[in-house]
Amino acid sequence: MPAKCKQRERILAAGTVDIPVLPVGAIRGNLCFRCFSPSSNILKCSACKRAGYCSKECQKLDWSIVHKNHCKIFKTINQVEESQYQEKRTWDEYSDYLVISCALLLKFVRQFLIFIRAQPYCSSCRRSAVQLSSRKITLTRCDKCRLVFSCGDCNATHKPSVCVAYQNHAHVENFRIGFFEDTGKASPVTCTQFPCKTRKPLKDAAGWYDYFVNISDKPQIKDIIKPDFSGLTNVVGEVGTAKEKEDQERMRMFLLCATENLTMPLTVLAALEDINWDKPHLNIHILGATGREMLALGNFEEMLHLVPSLKGLHITAVGPESWAGSAEQTSAYFPKMDLDCCPACKSDGRMRSIASFKGVYHDFATTPEYEKPDLMVLFNSGFADGDDAESHWAPTIRMVVQGDVPALFTTYNEQEAQNEKTIMERLGASFVVEPEKNMWRGLVPTPEFIDEEYGVWFQNAYRYVVYGTKG
Numbered sequence: 419m420p421a422k423c424k425q426r427e428r429i430l431a432a433g434t435v436d437i438p439v440l441p442v443g444a445i446r447g448n449l450c451f452r453c454f455s456p457s458s459n460i461l462k463c464s465a466c467k468r469a470g471y472c473s474k475e476c477q478k479l480d481w482s483i484v485h486k487n488h489c490k491i492f493k494t495i496n497q498v499e500e501s502q503y504q505e506k507r508t509w510d511e512y513s514d515y516l517v518i519s520c521a522l523l524l525k526f527v528r529q530f531l532i533f534i535r536a537q538p539y540c541s542s543c544r545r546s547a548v549q550l551s552s553r554k555i556t557l558t559r560c561d562k563c564r565l566v567f568s569c570g571d572c573n574a575t576h577k578p579s580v581c582v583a584y585q586n587h588a589h590v591e592n593f594r595i596g597f598f599e600d601t602g603k604a605s606p607v608t609c610t611q612f613p614c615k616t617r618k619p620l621k622d623a624a625g626w627y628d629y630f631v632n633i634s635d636k637p638q639i640k641d642i643i644k645p646d647f648s649g650l651t652n653v654v655g656e657v658g659t660a661k662e663k664e665d666q667e668r669m670r671m672f673l674l675c676a677t678e679n680l681t682m683p684l685t686v687l688a689a690l691e692d693i694n695w696d697k698p699h700l701n702i703h704i705l706g707a708t709g710r711e712m713l714a715l716g717n718f719e720e721m722l723h724l725v726p727s728l729k730g731l732h733i734t735a736v737g738p739e740s741w742a743g744s745a746e747q748t749s750a751y752f753p754k755m756d757l758d759c760c761p762a763c764k765s766d767g768r769m770r771s772i773a774s775f776k777g778v779y780h781d782f783a784t785t786p787e788y789e790k791p792d793l794m795v796l797f798n799s800g801f802a803d804g805d806d807a808e809s810h811w812a813p814t815i816r817m818v819v820q821g822d823v824p825a826l827f828t829t830y831n832e833q834e835a836q837n838e839k840t841i842m843e844r845l846g847a848s849f850v851v852e853p854e855k856n857m858w859r860g861l862v863p864t865p866e867f868i869d870e871e872y873g874v875w876f877q878n879a880y881r882y883v884v885y886g887t888k889g
């Protein structure tokens with residue numbers, strides 16, 4: 419019986435920084451909203467018709483923890499939906515509707531957007547589950563992926579490639595839920611266990627598989643996991659026992675999900691190779707930092723483990739959503755704090771430290787704590803396309819381009835990278851690396867629900883590096 423997922427808010431309040439987000443499987447009616455258990459008989463909340471539970475017990479518990487408030491907001495959403503009812507919508511019309519509804523919802527809280535974005539709907543007429551249910555029209559889920567639907571009027575089918583992508587996503591969500599139940603951690607973090615004696619440049623690697631086998635320390639996956647991590651090799655299928663296959667599949671999912679964190683230090687390291695940076699102490703500023711970078715902090719030790727000449731790594735996380743330390747602390751700056759290193763690093767006298775500024779970067783730059791970094795990093799900043807693009811980012815981006823410091827940018831997709839490139843060119847930025855597919859992107863495809871029907875995005879999918887202005 420799941421215990422940790424069920425009590426995730428309590429676990430979060432007790433100081434754990436990372437808990438699983440509500441799975442798409444729950445929003446689309448396969449998993450309980452409270453304990454995330456799968457159930458073929460999910461009971462819907464009769465008031466909002468959006469939250470669903472495996473049992474009365476979970477429903478009661480969820481009501482007391484969050485749903486009492488959520489239910490009201492969901493009912494408001496449903497009224498908006500009803501006022502916009504159409505018999506049939508094209509994808510563009512449906513997508514526009516999602517954009518407008520999400521903008522309305524931003525008035526409440528950001529975390530609700532996923533409930534709307536990922537809501538169940540008929541893949542042909544694009545009426546939502548709530549709209550169909552109030553008209554007594556059935557909505558049937560695909561029995562393979564269980565995440566794509568057709569209404570009784572349409573009897574639509576979806577492409578096999580879409581079905582497989584959603585099956586894989588359900589598999590990842592299932593792994594993450596089990597992993598949290600087993601370990602109390604929402605996402606796997608893994609480093610090369612011992613620091614390397616000689617540096618093996620990332621630019622010589624062919625990708626993640628090569629990194630795990632030849633640069634890091636996971637040669638055991640060779641000939642077992644497929645090089646693109648899409649599954650196990652045929653060899654396993656032929657000779658392995660059921661138990662072996664299960665363990666190896668777990669290993670595959672662990673490494674696949676671990677790339678979601680490892681993408682950060684490796685993408686930074688690749689950028690340092692691009693600018694031929696090679697000094698004993700590295701000072702990085704992460705702009706637009708959120709809890710995600712904080713969670714992945716342990717993973718940045720990987721940089722020390724892959725670069726023998728690196729003795730010190732200092733990271734300053736800067737952004738309106740960065741952390742500011744304790745509640746008593748009034749300043750926006752959270753001073754430099756040493757982080758623990760592994761025994762091998764410690765005996766080598768290596769150091770890691772972190773500081774944080776809760777605010778925008780161009781404000782941080784005017785404070786006495788500001789020290790010019792070796793590299794500025796903007797992971798998936800969305801400065802050209804995001805909700806807060808103009809207001810927050812414009813002065814910072816001008817500063818980044820005009821400063822004499824190299825800057826690494828990543829984006830969720832190619833279009834976003836191209837839009838950012840246009841702005842960069844207008845500002846006269848000089849490119850060290852033009853926008854390109856990032857070899858060190860996270861490997862987990864995450865469904866995207868607004869820009870493109872059945873689209874997916876990846877952590878740090880595209881990347882580019884700029885350094886000052888031209889001429």
Ligand SMILES: [Zn+2]
Nearest residue numbers: 450453472476
């Ligand atoms: Zn439940």
Ligand SMILES: [Zn+2]
Nearest residue numbers: 463465466489
């Ligand atoms: Zn409800």
Ligand SMILES: [Zn+2]
Nearest residue numbers: 540543569572
């Ligand atoms: Zn339909």
Ligand SMILES: [Zn+2]
Nearest residue numbers: 560562563581
């Ligand atoms: Zn399907």
Ligand SMILES: [Zn+2]
Nearest residue numbers: 719759760763
């Ligand atoms: Zn270490």
